[in-house]
Amino acid sequence: MTTTLTAGRTPASTRAMLNKVPEITIWFWIIKILCTTVGESFADWINMTLGVGLENTSLPVADLTVLREITHDSLDKLTAGDQAGATARITDLETTWDDDHPKLEPLDGKAWTFLDGQIDTVLSAMRASHKDKAAEQTALTALLTSLGSS
Structure with a gap:
Protein backbone atom coordinates (compact mmCIF):
# COMPACT_ATOMS: atom_id res chain seq x y z
CA MET A 1 0.00 0.00 0.00
CA THR A 2 1.36 3.37 -0.98
CA THR A 3 0.49 6.57 0.88
CA THR A 4 0.92 9.88 -0.91
CA LEU A 5 1.73 12.88 1.26
CA THR A 6 0.95 16.35 0.01
CA ALA A 7 2.37 19.56 1.44
CA GLY A 8 3.75 17.78 4.50
CA ARG A 9 0.37 16.48 5.67
CA THR A 10 0.13 13.08 7.17
CA PRO A 11 -2.93 10.89 6.68
CA ALA A 12 -3.74 11.37 10.38
CA SER A 13 -3.76 15.19 10.10
CA THR A 14 -5.93 15.03 6.99
CA ARG A 15 -8.37 12.78 8.84
CA ALA A 16 -8.42 15.19 11.79
CA MET A 17 -9.14 18.11 9.48
CA LEU A 18 -12.00 16.27 7.77
CA ASN A 19 -13.50 15.37 11.14
CA LYS A 20 -14.11 19.11 11.66
CA VAL A 21 -16.35 19.43 8.58
CA PRO A 22 -19.61 18.62 10.45
CA GLU A 23 -18.65 21.07 13.20
CA ILE A 24 -17.96 23.81 10.65
CA THR A 25 -21.26 23.08 8.89
CA ILE A 26 -23.21 23.34 12.14
CA TRP A 27 -21.55 26.65 13.04
CA PHE A 28 -22.22 27.98 9.54
CA TRP A 29 -25.98 27.35 9.88
CA ILE A 30 -26.12 28.76 13.42
CA ILE A 31 -24.42 31.98 12.28
CA LYS A 32 -26.57 32.18 9.12
CA ILE A 33 -29.82 31.82 11.09
CA LEU A 34 -28.73 34.37 13.69
CA CYS A 35 -27.68 36.89 11.04
CA THR A 36 -30.92 36.49 9.11
CA THR A 37 -33.06 36.83 12.22
CA VAL A 38 -31.15 39.83 13.55
CA GLY A 39 -31.10 41.44 10.11
CA GLU A 40 -34.85 41.09 9.63
CA SER A 41 -35.54 42.29 13.16
CA PHE A 42 -33.30 45.32 12.65
CA ALA A 43 -35.01 46.10 9.33
CA ASP A 44 -38.41 45.90 11.05
CA TRP A 45 -37.16 48.20 13.82
CA ILE A 46 -35.94 50.75 11.25
CA ASN A 47 -39.26 50.51 9.43
CA MET A 48 -41.34 51.10 12.56
CA THR A 49 -39.08 53.51 14.46
CA LEU A 50 -37.90 55.73 11.64
CA GLY A 51 -41.12 55.56 9.66
CA VAL A 52 -39.40 54.06 6.65
CA GLY A 53 -42.19 52.09 5.07
CA LEU A 54 -45.17 52.41 2.82
CA GLU A 55 -47.18 54.96 4.78
CA ASN A 56 -46.21 57.72 2.36
CA THR A 57 -46.39 55.67 -0.81
CA SER A 58 -47.95 56.97 -3.97
Missing part, protein backbone atom coordinates in the same frame (compact mmCIF):
# COMPACT_ATOMS: atom_id res chain seq x y z
CA LEU A 59 -48.98 53.52 -5.16
CA PRO A 60 -52.70 53.35 -6.03
CA VAL A 61 -54.81 52.01 -3.18
CA ALA A 62 -56.96 50.00 -5.60
CA ASP A 63 -53.93 48.06 -6.84
CA LEU A 64 -52.76 47.39 -3.30
CA THR A 65 -56.27 46.24 -2.35
CA VAL A 66 -56.18 43.45 -4.93
CA LEU A 67 -52.75 42.34 -3.69
CA ARG A 68 -53.95 42.54 -0.09
CA GLU A 69 -57.03 40.39 -0.84
CA ILE A 70 -54.93 37.70 -2.52
CA THR A 71 -52.40 37.72 0.34
CA HIS A 72 -55.17 37.55 2.95
CA ASP A 73 -56.84 34.69 1.08
CA SER A 74 -53.50 32.82 0.96
CA LEU A 75 -53.00 33.28 4.70
CA ASP A 76 -56.55 32.07 5.40
CA LYS A 77 -56.00 28.94 3.29
CA LEU A 78 -52.66 28.26 4.98
CA THR A 79 -54.17 28.69 8.45
CA ALA A 80 -56.99 26.30 7.51
CA GLY A 81 -54.43 23.68 6.49
CA ASP A 82 -54.93 24.05 2.73
CA GLN A 83 -51.26 24.25 1.71
CA ALA A 84 -52.00 23.49 -1.95
CA GLY A 85 -54.69 26.18 -2.10
CA ALA A 86 -52.43 28.72 -0.41
CA THR A 87 -49.59 27.96 -2.80
CA ALA A 88 -51.91 28.24 -5.81
CA ARG A 89 -53.18 31.58 -4.53
CA ILE A 90 -49.59 32.80 -4.17
CA THR A 91 -49.15 32.16 -7.89
CA ASP A 92 -52.08 34.57 -8.40
CA LEU A 93 -50.22 37.11 -6.26
CA GLU A 94 -47.07 36.72 -8.34
CA THR A 95 -48.99 37.06 -11.61
CA THR A 96 -50.89 40.15 -10.44
CA TRP A 97 -47.69 41.76 -9.13
CA ASP A 98 -45.82 41.06 -12.37
CA ASP A 99 -48.72 42.36 -14.48
CA ASP A 100 -48.87 45.59 -12.43
CA HIS A 101 -45.09 46.10 -12.43
CA PRO A 102 -44.91 48.47 -15.43
CA LYS A 103 -47.60 50.68 -13.87
CA LEU A 104 -46.55 50.62 -10.19
CA GLU A 105 -42.76 50.89 -10.24
CA PRO A 106 -42.64 54.28 -12.00
CA LEU A 107 -45.12 55.73 -9.46
CA ASP A 108 -42.95 54.98 -6.42
CA GLY A 109 -39.79 52.99 -7.08
CA LYS A 110 -38.81 52.83 -3.41
CA ALA A 111 -42.18 51.41 -2.31
CA TRP A 112 -42.25 49.05 -5.27
CA THR A 113 -38.77 47.70 -4.43
CA PHE A 114 -39.73 47.23 -0.78
CA LEU A 115 -42.91 45.33 -1.66
CA ASP A 116 -41.11 43.33 -4.34
CA GLY A 117 -38.65 42.10 -1.71
CA GLN A 118 -41.46 41.11 0.63
CA ILE A 119 -43.32 39.30 -2.14
CA ASP A 120 -40.10 37.45 -3.04
CA THR A 121 -39.83 36.38 0.62
CA VAL A 122 -43.42 35.09 0.55
CA LEU A 123 -42.85 33.23 -2.72
CA SER A 124 -39.67 31.62 -1.37
CA ALA A 125 -41.35 30.56 1.86
CA MET A 126 -44.42 29.15 0.12
CA ARG A 127 -42.41 27.28 -2.51
CA ALA A 128 -39.70 25.92 -0.23
CA SER A 129 -39.06 22.20 -0.59
CA HIS A 130 -39.32 21.79 3.19
CA LYS A 131 -42.52 23.51 4.29
CA ASP A 132 -42.29 25.72 7.37
CA LYS A 133 -45.81 26.92 8.20
CA ALA A 134 -44.52 29.45 10.74
CA ALA A 135 -42.15 31.03 8.19
CA GLU A 136 -44.94 31.11 5.61
CA GLN A 137 -47.36 32.77 8.04
CA THR A 138 -44.70 35.27 9.15
CA ALA A 139 -43.92 36.26 5.55
CA LEU A 140 -47.61 36.59 4.63
CA THR A 141 -48.40 38.61 7.77
CA ALA A 142 -45.47 40.97 7.14
CA LEU A 143 -46.66 41.52 3.57
CA LEU A 144 -50.22 42.17 4.75
CA THR A 145 -48.91 44.73 7.23
CA SER A 146 -46.95 46.51 4.50
CA LEU A 147 -49.95 46.47 2.19
CA GLY A 148 -51.99 48.11 4.95
CA SER A 149 -54.10 45.16 6.02
CA SER A 150 -57.61 46.09 7.00
